[in-house]
Amino acid sequence: MQKRILITGGAGFLGSHLCDRLVAEGHEVLCLDNFFTGGKVNITHLLGRPNFELIRHDLVQPIFLEVDEIYNLACPASPIHYQYNPVKTVKTNVMGAINMLGLAKRVKAKILQASTSEIYGNPAVHPQKEDYWGNVNTIGLRSCYDEGKRCAETLFFDYHRQNKVNIRVARIFNTYGPRMHPRDGRVISNFIVQALTNQDITVYGDGSQTRSFCYVDDMTRALILMMNGPDDFIGPINLGNPDECSILQLAEMIIRLTRSRSKIIFKPLPQDDPIRRCPDITLAKEKLNWEPEVELEEGMKRTIEYFRGLV
Ligand code: NAD
Numbered sequence: 254m255q256k257r258i259l260i261t262g263g264a265g266f267l268g269s270h271l272c273d274r275l276v277a278e279g280h281e282v283l284c285l286d287n288f289f290t291g292g293k294v295n296i297t298h299l300l301g302r303p304n305f306e307l308i309r310h311d312l313v314q315p316i317f318l319e320v321d322e323i324y325n326l327a328c329p330a331s332p333i334h335y336q337y338n339p340v341k342t343v344k345t346n347v348m349g350a351i352n353m354l355g356l357a358k359r360v361k362a363k364i365l366q367a368s369t370s371e372i373y374g375n376p377a378v379h380p381q382k383e384d385y386w387g388n389v390n391t392i393g394l395r396s397c398y399d400e401g402k403r404c405a406e407t408l409f410f411d412y413h414r415q416n417k418v419n420i421r422v423a424r425i426f427n428t429y430g431p432r433m434h435p436r437d438g439r440v441i442s443n444f445i446v447q448a449l450t451n452q453d454i455t456v457y458g459d460g461s462q463t464r465s466f467c468y469v470d471d472m473t474r475a476l477i478l479m480m481n482g483p484d485d486f487i488g489p490i491n492l493g494n495p496d497e498c499s500i501l502q503l504a505e506m507i508i509r510l511t512r513s514r515s516k517i518i519f520k521p522l523p524q525d526d527p528i529r530r531c532p533d534i535t536l537a538k539e540k541l542n543w544e545p546e547v548e549l550e551e552g553m554k555r556t557i558e559y560f561r562g563l564v
């Protein structure tokens with residue numbers, strides 16, 4: 254059945270891949286973005302399609318649309334961008350969620366929130382399961398994002414309990430792939446650009462901190478599965494790749510795959526940088542029959558090819 258689907262933050266990295274898939278499935282896709290970190294370049298190829306529409310709008314302001322489903326992704330995701338204007342980050346997360354939940358309530362749309370592993374902060378439990386409440390600093394540099402996303406989860410569950418809004422909450426762990434912004438400061442885009450241009454690779458701290466990286470195609474597939482799953486399974490659900498690696502291992506892999514002459518240098522670890530992060534995806538396996546298929550080295554090769562075309 255063809256649905257009318259709104260994707261907020263649709264011109265960003267993850268949002269544009271979601272637009273691709275849902276347009277290809279024949280749905281009518283409305284892509285809403287204020288182009289803070291996303292760009293038209295990510296969705297230009299869709300502009301001529303009869304089932305694709307682009308709306309320039311800031312989610313902090315209400316908007317009235319007729320839709321069946323909403324994927325709420327609008328929010329800068331990289332620390333550099335979300336810390337650039339932290340008050341705006343909180344507004345986008347909180348007021349954006351209120352505006353979208355209000356819309357979902359009015360038109361009886363189903364709504365999925367792109368939440369994050371940052372909900373868990375610097376986790377004291379490893380790997381992270383959905384029932385872990387997290388270890389988050391309320392007043393640090395990352396708090397605008399972490400607490401903004403936590404409040405958005407609260408709003409989703411309150412609109413669900415209070416107004417019967419049909420919600421889904423997905424906690425996304427580090428995701429990478431083509432269309433990441435080359436200057437957004439995230440580790441994979443930074444390292445690949447540095448390696449391809451033979452600049453020093455900037456490892457923060459001693460590089461022993463870990464992350465678990467999921468390729469974008471696996472993530473968009475999971476988000477769509479979650480949206481279309483049974484109404485009695487609303488989440489929160491962890492989505493990510495449990496294949497954990499240290500940042501130093503990542504730097505070495507990227508140097509090897511790009512055959513770069515770059516040297517690794519060490520810089521101070523940013524404030525509140527989580528030491529370890531790895532999703533427990535038992536629930537996603539059970540409920541959605543989903544697990545990642547693209548291995549880190551394979552996904553990295555595809556991502557490197559994309560960046561080769563840019564630099
Ligand atoms: P991104 O920065 O590429 O995309 C975010 C998009 O939202 C951009 O197009 C940006 O212009 C838009 N946007 C920001 N503020 C807005 C506003 N006020 N109004 C309208 N549009 C606005 O980031 P991404 O990696 O694609 O992340 C998408 C979502 O997924 C975010 O909500 C992010 O928190 C979440 N997420 C991503 C990751 C990841 O590793 N990529 C991990 C966890 C959670």
Ligand code: UDP
Binds near residue numbers: 444455457462
């Ligand atoms: N990082 C790094 N060098 C960089 C960029 C990031 O060592 O040039 C580290 C960063 O300190 C963190 C990890 O890589 O430990 C992932 O950072 P990113 O900003 O991609 O995501 P997040 O910290 O939000 O998971």
